[in-house]
Amino acid sequence: MHHWAAYPPRFEVDAVMLAEYSQYRELAGLYAWQETAANILSWSERRIDLLAERALGSIELTRGEPKDYKQIALYDPEFEQWHFVPYAGRSNTRVE
Secondary structure, X not given: OOHHHOOOOOOOOOHHHHHHHHHXXXXXXXXXXXXXXXXXXXXXXXXXXXXXXXXXXXXXXXOOOHHHOOEEEEEEOOOOEEEEEEOOOOOOOOOO
């Protein structure tokens, strides 16, 4: 199945991906990201659309090879700020 063929659209993550995501959020100082994610569920569609427009409108795209990038940008929707954390490639995060 192609990702575009599923309805309603879904995004699924496994435990390893979630652990890596959590690790990067914490490296950015975003320790309460779970609460933020829960809060977003109560936001109006209009608020989320405006937030996405502002977030995407604030970035500058650059062309390059993936191997040339050493940081990941994480967006904090509550404070509308980008945070950059070091990225050295896929980690060996273990989930027990």
